[in-house]
Amino acid sequence: MEEPSNGFHPDLLLREMPSAGIGWLFLGAFLYGSPGLGERFVSLFLFSGFLLFLSAIDIRLGMIFNRFLLPMACTGLVLDLAGRQIPPLDGCLAALAGGSLLLLIRCASRGGMGGGDVKLGAVLGIWLGLHGLAVALFLAFLFGAAVGLLLMLCRRTTRLRIPFGPFLSLGAWLSSLYGNEWLRLYEAVLL
Numbered sequence: 001m002e003e004p005s006n007g008f009h010p011d012l013l014l015r016e017m018p019s020a021g022i023g024w025l026f027l028g029a030f031l032y033g034s035p036g037l038g039e040r041f042v043s044l045f046l047f048s049g050f051l052l053f054l055s056a057i058d059i060r061l062g063m064i065f066n067r068f069l070l071p072m073a074c075t076g077l078v079l080d081l082a083g084r085q086i087p088p089l090d091g092c093l094a095a096l097a098g099g100s101l102l103l104l105i106r107c108a109s110r111g112g113m114g115g116g117d118v119k120l121g122a123v124l125g126i127w128l129g130l131h132g133l134a135v136a137l138f139l140a141f142l143f144g145a146a147v148g149l150l151l152m153l154c155r156r157t158t159r160l161r162i163p164f165g166p167f168l169s170l171g172a173w174l175s176s177l178y179g180n181e182w183l184r185l186y187e188a189v190l191l
Helices: 012-033 040-061 066-081 088-108 115-155 165-190
Strands: none
Touching: 012 040, 040 066, 040 115, 040 165, 066 088, 066 115, 088 115, 115 165
């Protein structure tokens, strides 16, 4: 059987499901035990599963596939329309802003950031809205820069290829849980 040219293997789901599924259950237990989530538990649980799975694939293959981003985007839109997350207009504007900003960074870095990261930024906008996306991107760049700097110091090289999707996912997850606290901290420090 010929291997697909884009790096996607049909059995990829089966290989990643056990580790991502176990991680998802741990995240679910954490979310379930967190006070004050109430109605947000289901959407946060779904969001956590998408982020964990996409991160596992990006770490393994260095790619984020459209066939996984599309269900994530559709689920986020349905939840927005059902009034379970953010206003749909805010989600759409955030998707446009997130995708545009990361596309500019991709162009400026001449391919240093992948196209999957750009699309993931847009999808995260659907789930988080403008304020949540701003916090997520700030945290993603902060964590990504810290890890990149640490690896450069340890390896003494500047030629590193680190997938950015896991940092976007971590920033988005933390923003979905603690985004308001981060915004209040930002306002207290800078204003």
